[in-house]
Amino acid sequence: MxxxxxxxxxxxxxxxxxxxxxxxxxxxxxxxxxxxxxxxxxxxxxxxxxxxxxxxxxxxxLPEGAHVQRMHARPFMENRVVNVEAKTAIAVEAAKLCHDGDSLIINGGTTSFIFAQMLARRSVKIFTNSMPLAAWLWENGICHVTIAGGELHREPGVVFSSSMQQPDVFASKFFLGAQALGLEGMLESHPLMVPIITGLAKRADEIIVLADSSKFEMRARYPVLPLTRISTVITDDRISETHHDMLTNEGVEVIVAAVSPQEPA
Known part of the structure; x- marks a missing residue:
């Protein structure tokens, strides 16, 4: 007993x-x-x-608004259950930017995963390095999917190999999440994400970052993209005026997604 x-x-x-x-x-x-x-x-x-x-x-x-200053990224499976309401609202706004016939690059990450699920039965072409997303789209989608080649890195859930050539893919939009956002731009904690993101960013007309408001309170080690390279940031309505102005002052379009009041689980 x-x-x-x-x-x-x-x-x-x-x-x-x-x-x-x-x-x-x-x-x-x-x-x-x-x-x-x-x-x-x-x-x-x-x-x-x-x-x-x-x-x-x-x-x-943690309660909403209680952010831990992290220098390392959470594993994909752990991160899937964090800030789900905000991520879903952001994903809805991101899906509105997509049109039938679009060619899209969607990077690994949990907000990107939710967003891409909304495109599963749309007439779009998706290139992704996300193994969880590719597997989900295989089972549930009808859209055209191209998967990056290389080795599976389980913690971030992405496929990549530095020894392989960059994919011969070009897209109108590149959707990706971020570990942190600040005056330095977009930052990541996993060094692997730097070559992945910088390589894919060269193959898209627009870069659209999907980042809930907690990402402005985070810290990360590796700068990836300056704010001037980012076309649009989609975030939630808990973003502070200071952070909103930081983006718009650098010429970044900001789309704010409304988050419904959270119901107890």
């Missing part, structure tokens, strides 16, 4: 878990808290109601 600790101590341990990572599943918390799944779910409900954590599909996350 499991002997469970006092509620205040369980709550402290759950909150401590989010200091190490911004998302945790109930299974993750079993080892951390030492309580039954039912008890953990009741604790999560109370902490969510108090506003100190946020219930999301599959587990818990």
């Amino acid at each position: 499991r002997v469970e600790g006092a509620e205040p101590e369980r709550h402290r341990l759950i909150q401590e878990a989010l200091k190490e990572r911004p998302f945790a599943t109930v299974r993750d918390l079993l080892d951390v808290v030492g309580a039954s799944p039912a008890t953990i779910r009741r604790d999560i409900a109370k902490l969510h109601q108090a506003g100190v954590i946020r219930k999301v599909f599959g587990g818990i996350a």
Whole structure:
């Protein structure tokens, strides 16, 4: 029979878990808290109601507006459940920019993944280096898909090889996410993303960055593209006036997606 600790101590341990990572599943918390799944779910409900954590599909996350200064990127699978509402709203706006017959480059990333799902049954041509996206489109889409060649890098979920020639592909629009955005431009934490993005950027007329407002609070190590190289940034309505002005002052068009009030998970 499991002997469970006092509620205040369980709550402290759950909150401590989010200091190490911004998302945790109930299974993750079993080892951390030492309580039954039912008890953990009741604790999560109370902490969510108090506003100190946020219930999301599959587990818990930091509250909206509580951003951890990160110098490393989250794995693709972990990042899929972070800021889902904002990412979906951004993806809807991005899909409005696409027309039948377009040739598009879609980089790996979770916002790009959601966006491309909306194009699955559209008459467009998609070039992607995202293995999760290519697999999803194979099962669910009718659009034309070309996949980058090379080795599978599992953490970011992309296919790339520095020894292979750049793909012979050209597109009207290049859609991609970002680890961070600032005066330095678009930045990434994984060094692999630098040659991938800079290479693909040369093969598109427009560069459109899909970045929820939390990305303006993030830090990252590697500059990838200056703001002057970016045509459009699509973000959510939590972007600050300062960050909005930073983009427009550099000639970047900003599309702001409205995010519906979040319902408890």
